[in-house]
Amino acid sequence: MDVKTVCLGMLTDGPASGYDMKKCFESTFGHFFPAGYGSIYPALATLARDGLVELEEIPQEGKPDRKVYSITSNGRDALDKALTNPNPTHRVRSEFLAMMCFAHLMSDEQINEVIDNKIHELNELMQIINELPTDVDGPMPKGTRFVAGFGHFVAASLTSYINDNRDMLTNEEKSHSGC
Amino acid sequence: MDVKTVCLGMLTDGPASGYDMKKCFESTFGHFFPAGYGSIYPALATLARDGLVELEEIPQEGKPDRKVYSITSNGRDALDKALTNPNPTHRVRSEFLAMMCFAHLMSDEQINEVIDNKIHELNELMQIINELPTDVDGPMPKGTRFVAGFGHFVAASLTSYINDNRDMLTNEEKSHSGC
């Protein structure tokens, strides 16, 4: 399940250009499967070469031809086969957590800055997920809703864990009232 | 913050071999920064070449020489600089979620198998985190505890989200009592 497979999946919803798919990678797939043009265009070229997608080139004025891709029946077979994998991965690669492992080598200011930034980022992510287009060409498919909910739930969980435990990382003495 | 930097960080705790570090990548860092020998050994070679670590070769019978690495003061500078980054990443790459986006192209059996496997995997992860060594050479540093708690909390959150929402993905009609 790489960028190529995800592109195939997107095309089951109707023909699209690389540019269209990029927007989809930014919105629905943004929080768990990022991909830029540098991945998408080569992926589409390979899929076309292998006969898994067809393309129609639509001439435009002042812009490169718009290449609209459709999935072929071979492509559909390849997708179905990919969806057969009973153990799809879910990988995290976190510089953030690695850095927090070495919090004892950092100043409180540094730690607090990193944490504030991370919380801010998570808030933005939740907002992006909340603003996902709901009704473009019919209702959001059930899988998409599940995944959006997932992203929102995880971001909310992370935020609360970080808020509840950030004091564990710094050296500051909390002043407590009384006594 | 790549494998090299994490290796440097590990060495602030004392000298270690590539083999030792691999164990650390499997335990403490396992859930958010996986790395195999194929990443670790080249990383250490590069660090040594650049003078960020020193090594002592300890001859052994019937085994390759044990190479014990220590961080140098240049290495410490490089690490401190890396810890300066105010926006460390936290990236997710999920075939699982991508697949769930296309749940409408899958059979209920397929979906259920994938979900059961994922829940099982998450349970195993939580167990691994709970069994992390606590008192090897002094107490677990605060960052390590924060990160272990983080992993456990996230895994628990994911499990409960999946359990609460898996019905959304399948086509089964739930039989409800009464009426």
Added chain:
DNA sequence: TGCAGCATGTAATTTGTTACATGATTAA
């Protein structure tokens, strides 16, 4: 005047994964 959006791609680089290659010791 400048920026965002539309629209495509290539090339170099970085990074990591997987498989290969070796081989002794020890516990089940």
Added chain:
DNA sequence: TTAATCATGTAACAAATTACATGCTGCA
């Protein structure tokens, strides 16, 4: 006898990121 642990590494491959390269339209 079989697997796990100790212990190192290389080479081929796969994949993604980043920078480069082009250029019009429409809005503020």
